[in-house]
Amino acid sequence: MANLPSNPALRRTLSLAPALGIIGIFMLIPVGIIAVFSFLEAKSFGGVVWSFSTDAYVQLLYERALDDSLILSPGYLIIIWRSFLLAGIAMLCCLVVGFPVAYFISRQPLQHRNMWILLITIPFWTNQLVRTFAWIIILGRNGIIEAPFHWVGILGSDDTLGLMYSNFAIAVGLTYTFIPLMVLPIYASLEKLDFTLVEAAADLYSSKWEAFSKVIIPLSKPGIIAGCLLVFIPSLGAFIQPDLLGGGKNMMLGTLVQFQFSTARNWPFGAAIAMILLAAVVIFLMIYARAARGQQKMELH
Amino acid sequence: MSVAQAAALPIAERARAAVELDNVEKTYGTGKSAVKALKGVSFDIADNEFFTLLGPSGCGKTTLLRALAWFESVTAGTIRLFGEDIVDVPTYKRSINTVFQHYSLFPHMSVAENVAYGLKRLKKSKSEIEATVADMLELVKMTDFAGRLPAQLSGGQQQRVALARALAPHPKVLLLDEPLSALDLKLRQSMRQELKQIQARTGITFIFVTHDQDEALSMSDRVAVMSAGYVQQVGTPNEIYEHPANRFVAGFVGDANFIDAQITSPVGDTVTCRTKGGAVLQADARNLLEGQRDVTLFLRPEKVKLAKVGAATVDGEITDIQYLGNSTMMQIDIGEAEPLVVTEPLGEVDQRLRQVGDRVGVILSPSALQILVE
Ligand SMILES: Nc1ncnc2c1ncn2[C@@H]1O[C@H](COP(=O)(O)OP(=O)(O)O)[C@@H](O)[C@H]1O
Numbered sequence: 001m002a003n004l005p006s007n008p009a010l011r012r013t014l015s016l017a018p019a020l021g022i023i024g025i026f027m028l029i030p031v032g033i034i035a036v037f038s039f040l041e042a043k044s045f046g047g048v049v050w051s052f053s054t055d056a057y058v059q060l061l062y063e064r065a066l067d068d069s070l071i072l073s074p075g076y077l078i079i080i081w082r083s084f085l086l087a088g089i090a091m092l093c094c095l096v097v098g099f100p101v102a103y104f105i106s107r108q109p110l111q112h113r114n115m116w117i118l119l120i121t122i123p124f125w126t127n128q129l130v131r132t133f134a135w136i137i138i139l140g141r142n143g144i145i146e147a148p149f150h151w152v153g154i155l156g157s158d159d160t161l162g163l164m165y166s167n168f169a170i171a172v173g174l175t176y177t178f179i180p181l182m183v184l185p186i187y188a189s190l191e192k193l194d195f196t197l198v199e200a201a202a203d204l205y206s207s208k209w210e211a212f213s214k215v216i217i218p219l220s221k222p223g224i225i226a227g228c229l230l231v232f233i234p235s236l237g238a239f240i241q242p243d244l245l246g247g248g249k250n251m252m253l254g255t256l257v258q259f260q261f262s263t264a265r266n267w268p269f270g271a272a273i274a275m276i277l278l279a280a281v282v283i284f285l286m287i288y289a290r291a292a293r294g295q296q297k298m299e300l301h
Numbered sequence: 302m303s304v305a306q307a308a309a310l311p312i313a314e315r316a317r318a319a320v321e322l323d324n325v326e327k328t329y330g331t332g333k334s335a336v337k338a339l340k341g342v343s344f345d346i347a348d349n350e351f352f353t354l355l356g357p358s359g360c361g362k363t364t365l366l367r368a369l370a371w372f373e374s375v376t377a378g379t380i381r382l383f384g385e386d387i388v389d390v391p392t393y394k395r396s397i398n399t400v401f402q403h404y405s406l407f408p409h410m411s412v413a414e415n416v417a418y419g420l421k422r423l424k425k426s427k428s429e430i431e432a433t434v435a436d437m438l439e440l441v442k443m444t445d446f447a448g449r450l451p452a453q454l455s456g457g458q459q460q461r462v463a464l465a466r467a468l469a470p471h472p473k474v475l476l477l478d479e480p481l482s483a484l485d486l487k488l489r490q491s492m493r494q495e496l497k498q499i500q501a502r503t504g505i506t507f508i509f510v511t512h513d514q515d516e517a518l519s520m521s522d523r524v525a526v527m528s529a530g531y532v533q534q535v536g537t538p539n540e541i542y543e544h545p546a547n548r549f550v551a552g553f554v555g556d557a558n559f560i561d562a563q564i565t566s567p568v569g570d571t572v573t574c575r576t577k578g579g580a581v582l583q584a585d586a587r588n589l590l591e592g593q594r595d596v597t598l599f600l601r602p603e604k605v606k607l608a609k610v611g612a613a614t615v616d617g618e619i620t621d622i623q624y625l626g627n628s629t630m631m632q633i634d635i636g637e638a639e640p641l642v643v644t645e646p647l648g649e650v651d652q653r654l655r656q657v658g659d660r661v662g663v664i665l666s667p668s669a670l671q672i673l674v675e
């Protein structure tokens with residue numbers, strides 16, 4: 001460390017250099033390339049033509065008719081809407097199921113908590129594709145859920161409940177996949193929570209519900225917000241679940257991007273969708289940062 | 302005075318008992334790991350009383366407070382609040398509030414919001430809440446801090462807010478669990494006075510928990526001394542200091558000398574007894590039981606007077622001198638099993654005249670020598 005400059009600010013910058021370099025190479029450059037591609041023209045069979053164009057963004061909202069006039073086309077808007085809707089539903093389902101789970105774990109004796117956390121995270125170690133396929137066996141035609149209906153005779157041999165290849169199946173798949181990302185941050189904030197505060201609330205005439213809504217929820221808010229973001233963001237761009245469980249018709253942004261780069265070979269359009277996804281993510285992260293600042297003030301000493 | 306006598310309030314006061322505890326028992330856990338934290342606790346606390354639970358750490362003080370607040374259910378016994386049995390009444394329906402040991406202020410609420418919290422749950426009107434919060438903040442001198450978050454306050458200030466928050470709903474009984482133990486000495490002493498004044502001003506019954514005998518003696522109307530889950534004695538500070546019910550109370554409430562002796566004379570107001578070391582002493586006979594011959598005599602160090610050799614009850618040799626600022630504490634060997642601990646206020650005698658090894662006369666007056674009920 002002898003040759004480091006003595007100016008502390010400069011030294012700090014220099015010592016951050018490797019980290020900054022890695023972020024630059026692995027994040028900024030790819031994002032930059034995508035951003036640039038989204039403003040170029042598409043080559044017919046993949047790749048880009050190097051001339052500026054906003055076509056990719058226009059294409060999201062309009063269809064170009066044969067006479068070159070633009071016709072409003074809701075097709076992609078519906079996909080964007082479906083993505084937000086399903087990501088939102090998955091987030092809410094994860095919250096409703098994940099909060100009680102996190103609460104339960106945080107109330108266990110200290111020596112048991114790590115085991116519960118381990119159980120929650122075990123599915124994460126298995127291949128996501130395989131786990132998603134498992135849902136086809138559960139939800140699919142003659143699957144675990146449908147089979148009893150067939151035996152009892154409520155459903156004829158050719159009938160189906162239609163659980164698979166639907167928005168419902170996608171929501172189930174997203175909820176299932178991302179629920180650990182909801183449980184872990186909520187658990188982290190509940191574990192820090194001083195439960196004598198709950199006693200204090202009861203002491204001051206709070207019913208169980210009031211103690212929950214006025215004390216436990218506000219104090220676990222950072223965990224709840226973090227969990228919601230961690231579920232919502234990857235759900236929004238999810239690709240495997242809509243592809244496998246939604247079938248071809250129920251596209252989401254993730255499947256749409258994948259489709260543009262592979263089958264449709266419209267790189268600028270794929271890049272434009274990716275940029276929109278990125279913008280959504282940045283907006284949500286800013287909301288989170290704002291909430292986290294409020295939290296810091298509370299913990300200041 | 303026996304424990305049972307001390308526990309019962311005079312008949313006139315009984316009608317106004319704020320809290321009556323009857324044979325309250327609490328066992329944590331079951332089977333081999335069971336811990337009996339409260340054993341047959343019975344006593345009454347009068348309305349508008351500053352009542353203190355005093356005892357060493359682990360004796361069950363917090364458990365008793367938590368049972369009163371219903372954070373912990375009792376295993377047996379009854380608890381009555383102004384005559385009403387509250388054993389099955391949940392916390393949020395009890396007109397009892399708590400000042401928690403570590404304050405437990407809501408970190409996400411401002412000082413004013415903390416104080417208003419209980420009033421809001423009781424569905425008081427907005428104007429009443431505002432007025433009460435302002436009153437309470439003034440009472441604890443925290444008006445200027447109404448908008449701050451708890452994390453922006455010092456320990457002493459948080460303490461005041463916790464007090465205001467618990468007082469705001471005007472409970473019938475206020476529980477305080479070692480509220481001063483986290484404060485530094487100077488602050489602790491000024492808070493003692495202030496708490497006492499606030500209790501008198503509000504007229505709320507205070508149940509105060511401490512392990513510090515100075516705190517208990519200086520603030521309380523009455524004190525219950527606890528040890529190992531039992532209540533050892535209930536009485537005024539003067540009663541428990543001057544007439545401790547047993548050796549534990551005598552030793553816990555202040556410094557004490559114990560001398561084993563045998564009764565040698567018939568019983569009058571005073572009795573004559575002979576110590577193991579052979580000294581013949583006159584002692585106060587009020588605690589002597591019928592037919593009792595072996596007794597333990599008890600004597601506070603400051604009740605001993607020193608005189609010239611031969612001119613006192615017994616003679617002894619100074620074996621240790623400690624300078625305490627406003628007094629000196631000496632150990633004097635008078636030929637008993639333990640040396641006698643004696644404190645002598647400075648100013649009365651020129652302390653420089655006393656030296657380790659000096660022989661002195663020790664005056665043990667019959668009124669200062671008491672027989673202990675074991
Ligand atoms: N939740 C609990 N579980 C088991 N034992 C406990 C629990 N709380 C307290 N105890 C035990 O009960 C006894 C009394 O404790 P406590 O009331 O906290 O004493 P104090 O407040 O006088 O220090 C102690 O022996 C303590 O170890």
Ligand SMILES: [Mg+2]
Binds near residue numbers: 359362363364
């Ligand atoms: Mg305690």
